[in-house]
Amino acid sequence: MPPTDRRLEPRRKPRQVRAELTRERILTAAAHVFAQHGYAAGTTNRIAEHAHVSIGSLYQYFPNKDAILAELLVQHIDRGTWTSADDVDLSPGTLEATVRAFVRDAIDNHSDDPRLLRVMIEEAPVSRALHDTIDRHEKLRTAQVRDILVRHPDIHVGDPDTAAQIILFTVEINTHRFMAAPQTVPVETFENELVAMVTRYLRGGQ
Amino acid sequence: MPPTDRRLEPRRKPRQVRAELTRERILTAAAHVFAQHGYAAGTTNRIAEHAHVSIGSLYQYFPNKDAILAELLVQHIDRGTWTSADDVDLSPGTLEATVRAFVRDAIDNHSDDPRLLRVMIEEAPVSRALHDTIDRHEKLRTAQVRDILVRHPDIHVGDPDTAAQIILFTVEINTHRFMAAPQTVPVETFENELVAMVTRYLRGGQ
DNA sequence: AAAACATGTGAGCTATTGCTCATAATAATC
DNA sequence: GATTATTATGAGCAATAGCTCACATGTTTT
Numbered sequence: 001m002p003p004t005d006r007r008l009e010p011r012r013k014p015r016q017v018r019a020e021l022t023r024e025r026i027l028t029a030a031a032h033v034f035a036q037h038g039y040a041a042g043t044t045n046r047i048a049e050h051a052h053v054s055i056g057s058l059y060q061y062f063p064n065k066d067a068i069l070a071e072l073l074v075q076h077i078d079r080g081t082w083t084s085a086d087d088v089d090l091s092p093g094t095l096e097a098t099v100r101a102f103v104r105d106a107i108d109n110h111s112d113d114p115r116l117l118r119v120m121i122e123e124a125p126v127s128r129a130l131h132d133t134i135d136r137h138e139k140l141r142t143a144q145v146r147d148i149l150v151r152h153p154d155i156h157v158g159d160p161d162t163a164a165q166i167i168l169f170t171v172e173i174n175t176h177r178f179m180a181a182p183q184t185v186p187v188e189t190f191e192n193e194l195v196a197m198v199t200r201y202l203r204g205g206q
Numbered sequence: 207m208p209p210t211d212r213r214l215e216p217r218r219k220p221r222q223v224r225a226e227l228t229r230e231r232i233l234t235a236a237a238h239v240f241a242q243h244g245y246a247a248g249t250t251n252r253i254a255e256h257a258h259v260s261i262g263s264l265y266q267y268f269p270n271k272d273a274i275l276a277e278l279l280v281q282h283i284d285r286g287t288w289t290s291a292d293d294v295d296l297s298p299g300t301l302e303a304t305v306r307a308f309v310r311d312a313i314d315n316h317s318d319d320p321r322l323l324r325v326m327i328e329e330a331p332v333s334r335a336l337h338d339t340i341d342r343h344e345k346l347r348t349a350q351v352r353d354i355l356v357r358h359p360d361i362h363v364g365d366p367d368t369a370a371q372i373i374l375f376t377v378e379i380n381t382h383r384f385m386a387a388p389q390t391v392p393v394e395t396f397e398n399e400l401v402a403m404v405t406r407y408l409r410g411g412q
Numbered sequence: 413a414a415a416a417c418a419t420g421t422g423a424g425c426t427a428t429t430g431c432t433c434a435t436a437a438t439a440a441t442c
Numbered sequence: 443g444a445t446t447a448t449t450a451t452g453a454g455c456a457a458t459a460g461c462t463c464a465c466a467t468g469t470t471t472t
Contacts, residue, residue, distance in 0.1 A: 016439070019449060040246045044430060054451045059431060162391055162399045169383055170376050170403075177375055185368055193368045197376075197407035205406060222469070225419060250460060260421045265461060 025051040035116035095154045106175045156204030231257040241322035301360045312381045362410030
């Protein structure tokens with residue numbers, strides 16, 4: 001499996017409805033296959049087969065395997081209802097509610113297909129372009145959260161930058177783990193504990 | 207790359223010092239190669255080359271590629287200075303110190319080679335036997351921590367089981383992330399924030 | 413030093429992968 | 443209906459992977 005190409009753009013743009021449908025079938029199949037087999041074992045042939053499309057067709061819309069994963073990730077990011085920083089309530093006494101909204105958002109966003117998410121996040125760092133996309137997005141999010149931490153009256157943390165990174169990562173990754181594993185406790189219990197941890201952390205000592 | 211074999215045992219046991227040395231050279235090289243290239247791109251030929259050993263020798267001590275990663279993981283677990291539950295101070299007022307010891311333990315344990323750890327944890331679930339080893343170990347740890355959470359007078363959490371899982375995972379995975387990424391803040395800052403989060407969480411509301 | 417055992421070697425087999433390309437089928441345009 | 447543009451096909455190529463095996467080289471035992 002040679003890495004061959006660096007491009008992420010398709011080699012031909014769909015001009016007919018038929019083509020657009022094929023493209024979508026491929027992406028849907030890819031999501032399925034990647035989630036089930038992981039990135040390495042999710043072969044392009046398997047994806048094509050699952051999409052009921054010839055391998056040739058697949059390579060008319062995606063220049064290489066990486067591009068398929070990249071497209072799925074972009075779709076996920078775009079579709080994501082990530083709470084925008086402006087909507088956050090900064091008035092005192094609403095901290096726990098805010099955190100809960102944030103956590104619930106993460107949970108909802110991952111219930112689609114946690115296994116695919118896992119693949120995207122853990123096995124994604126393949127192409128430079130893709131890695132940069134993720135990185136830029138992450139930096140932006142961290143800055144937003146950091147801003148909230150600083151401005152909120154109820155929040156007291158030592159290092160807002162580090163705190164922002166830790167919180168974002170912790171909530172996201174714990175949600176992954178919980179949703180991916182066979183659940184032994186109800187989601188509510190998990191949510192409560194995660195919310196409690198973050199809230200108490202932000203509220204500061206004593 | 208066919209998965210071929212399920213065994214994790216070597217096909218021949220070393221009986222001379224020379225052999226034991228070869229085996230060790232292979233493992234050291236494997237740690238290097240896996241850390242640098244990841245599991246998929248860390249080919250057995252590359253490992254053999256790096257160890258200055260022929261590919262044939264490699265396959266005399268390891269039945270397949272999986273077995274090499276498995277051995278590295280077992281080594282890591284065995285060598286680990288994981289705090290035993292009995293040594294934990296349960297007297298009041300020592301919570302933060304206990305948590306800090308726990309966090310620092312995680313940090314120390316990972317400073318060897320965070321990239322290898324990443325590979326072992328994220329790409330390991332290949333063979334059934336290996337997965338089970340990890341699982342069993344994790345269950346044991348969780349039970350230990352849960353026990354401490356229940357018995358410590360200063361700790362107040364809603365669901366001890368979930369809390370134990372979350373704490374273990376959060377500390378471990380955050381440490382990974384921090385150690386693997388290019389560090390923008392000193393380790394102390396990171397440690398402080400992580401300790402703060404866990405401590406405040408355990409201490410309970412208010 | 414010869415026989416028996418242990419260890420080391422690497423060319424190359426088999427399987428699989430990502431991906432190409434000549435060609436066929438279908439739709440749009442004239 | 444003929445021409446052209448678009449889309450679909452899949453056999454098969456080049457690269458690479460994990461791994462075997464017939465054999466060479468050491469070490470120990472007799």
